[in-house]
Amino acid sequence: MGIVLWIGALLLARLAAAQPVESLEANWRLESTIAIAADLHHVQGIDVEGDSLWISSVDAPAGKGYLTRLELRTGRVVSQVEVQDGRRIHPGGIALDGDSIWMPVAEYHRGGPSWVERRDKKSLKLRSRFEVADHIGCIAASKGELVGGSWGSRTVYRWSKAGKELERRPNPFTTEWQDLKFASQLLLASGNASKTEGAIEWIALPEMALKRRVTAGVTDRKVTYTHEGMALRGGRLYLLPEDAPTRLFVFVAK
Numbered sequence: 432m433g434i435v436l437w438i439g440a441l442l443l444a445r446l447a448a449a450q451p452v453e454s455l456e457a458n459w460r461l462e463s464t465i466a467i468a469a470d471l472h473h474v475q476g477i478d479v480e481g482d483s484l485w486i487s488s489v490d491a492p493a494g495k496g497y498l499t500r501l502e503l504r505t506g507r508v509v510s511q512v513e514v515q516d517g518r519r520i521h522p523g524g525i526a527l528d529g530d531s532i533w534m535p536v537a538e539y540h541r542g543g544p545s546w547v548e549r550r551d552k553k554s555l556k557l558r559s560r561f562e563v564a565d566h567i568g569c570i571a572a573s574k575g576e577l578v579g580g581s582w583g584s585r586t587v588y589r590w591s592k593a594g595k596e597l598e599r600r601p602n603p604f605t606t607e608w609q610d611l612k613f614a615s616q617l618l619l620a621s622g623n624a625s626k627t628e629g630a631i632e633w634i635a636l637p638e639m640a641l642k643r644r645v646t647a648g649v650t651d652r653k654v655t656y657t658h659e660g661m662a663l664r665g666g667r668l669y670l671l672p673e674d675a676p677t678r679l680f681v682f683v684a685k
Contacts, residue, residue, distance in 0.1 A: 455631075455647040455656055459668060459682040467506040467677035471499060476524030476569060476610045477660030477671045477679075478532065479503060484679065485552070486660065486671065487514075487522035487534055496522045496536060498555050506679065512555040519546060524569030524580075524610035524660070527552060533577060535567035541582040542566055547594065561594025571611035571618060578618055578636070584608035587639070603639055606630045610661040617642060621661035621670075629657030631668075656680060 472490035479485075484503045489496045496519075499511040514522050514536050523535040532552045537545035543566040549558045563579075565586065570579040576597065579588045584607060589597040602608075606629075608622040618634040629647035634640065647656040652673060660671035668682040 453645045455645055455682065458645065458685055460685050461680060462667070462683050463681045465503070465506045465679040465681065467501065467679060469499070469508045470675040471497065471677055473674050474659050474671055474677055475522055477662050477669060478525050478527045479662045479664045479669050480527055485525060485532060487525050489521050491520065491539060494520050496520045498522060498534060498550065500555060510555055516546065523567060526570055526572040526612060528572035531558060533570050533572050535570055535579060537566040537568070540566065547577070547579065547590070563588070569609055569611045571613050573613045578611060580608050580611060584620070584622065598637070604632065604641070606632060609657070609659050612662055614663050619663055621657040623655055623658060627655065629655035631657060631661065
């Protein structure tokens with residue numbers, strides 16, 4: 432099995448090399464930078480809809496996790512709830528799904544365990560949740576299922592929305608995905624490829640085939656643009672890499 436996985440990773444690496452080279456700086460234009468008018472401690476994931484921005488974040492010294500809804504144009508906080516449950520203080524990457532928002536809340540170490548929570552996107556109240564015996568650091572929601580990544584997304588999971596595990600597999604890509612979304616039936620994944628380079632990758636499921644890759648450099652604070660939160664909505668790419676003072680970077684394709 433190890434040889435099979437190695438051969439599969441090699442083939443995927445060759446496929447990646449064959450893809451057209453794109454970069455955030457060369458192929459996208461920075462449209463705006465929005466200052467977040469709150470100290471959200473260590474930011475994790477984001478999602479965007481209309482004039483609303485949702486951010487998950489953690490304050491590890493205080494043992495608290497947060498889900499915050501903000502006004503997109505101003506970065507002003509509209510509402511906020513604490514989401515920690517005992518030692519599970521670490522919310523991960525988040526994903527909108529109709530009138531709900533999905534979010535993992537894990538213990539702050541590799542290996543978990545975690546809750547995968549479904550919350551009301553307006554009130555932020557908990558609607559339902561299921562347990563996973565691993566640290567789930569990010570999640571994406573499609574019409575029929577959920578896809579999540581472990582710590583650094585070294586393992587990729589698929590679940591039904593009722594919490595039944597459908598599949599788990601090693602991640603053949605080296606990028607440590609931090610936030611996931613679905614875009615045109617492809618899994619959109621972003622994270623760190625190294626300390627100085629990030630990446631956004633479009634992945635076809637279930638075969639885990641790389642369809643597109645955009646590399647990303649660092650902000651003027653030397654943080655990779657894809658370090659934490661990512662969303663792609665209405666042709667705009669939203670990236671939220673930094674802790675306080677936190678800035679949301681909005682890009683459009685050139």
